[in-house]
């Protein structure tokens with residue numbers, strides 16, 4: 475497990491692609507609210523997420539924990555608009571972002587919707603036929619129709635901040651997994667999302683690469699970016715979280731505004747059981 479100390483990040487901030495120009499990422503902005511969310515996959519006998527509610531204040535880092543299959547990825551995917559929901563609603567800054575549709579279809583997204591939420595996945599989903607810079611610049615230039623020169627300048631600033639300025643012209647296949655994930659983070663950030671979602675972004679990485687990616691996310695947290703993070707890196711979760719949510723069997727079984735207390739003294743049996751899966755007792759070894 476990676477030993478991350480929250481105070482180890484340098485003072486250089488990722489700046490959330492120029493937070494001052496984008497008030498959505500300041501303290502007054504983008505609170506995300508999930509209300510009575512129900513998600514059931516077609517042909518499934520029961521919902522994966524059943525009446526989930528929580529509020530993410532702007533600038534806060536929520537860490538979502540839970541056993542495999544508990545619906546963590548599904549939760550992030552519904553917030554990102556990648557999955558329709560069958561009940562409840564999701565609002566951002568008071569504005570409706572997603573809601574249940576009787577036909578099970580996604581609410582048609584407005585042009586601004588796509589940029590409210592940025593998501594980085596476990597798999598390095600860079601476009602293989604675009605360079606690093608090309609990957610980062612694609613959406614802001616083609617979708618957001620922003621000025622190419624200023625997008626390029628911002629892309630270079632972001633690459634500098636994640637330590638990859640010298641790889642701007644590299645192709646994805648020339649990068650390590652950790653480098654690809656850092657590019658994927660830049661690609662999401664350049665769209666100035668109000669909320670960033672990270673779904674086990676280090677799960678496929680070697681330990682040293684885990685560290686370099688998590689350090690970037692910690693810096694982002696320190697810069698005030700609102701984030702939801704799904705991770706199995708418990709030391710990192712402890713270091714970065716403002717709030718911890720434990721999902722199991724489609725529900726929130728425990729949550730806490732005091733992550734240290736949650737990790738040291740979980741209240742529910744389910745949380746104790748879950749956290750116990752991350753520790754090994756020498757007494758279990760037969761001599």
Ligand SMILES: Nc1ncnc2c1ncn2[C@@H]1O[C@H](COP(=O)(O)OP(=O)(O)OP(=O)(O)O)[C@@H](O)[C@H]1O
Nearest residue numbers: 515516518522540541542543544545546547548549
């Ligand atoms: N597209 C899909 N269609 C049908 N069922 C799905 C689909 N995606 C996920 N599921 C089911 O929904 C449940 C929750 O899956 P999900 O991927 O959200 O879990 P998770 O908490 O992210 O697990 P892990 O820690 O293994 O990534 C699982 O039972 C899974 O099999």
Ligand SMILES: [Mg+2]
Nearest residue numbers: 546547548674
């Ligand atoms: Mg998952």
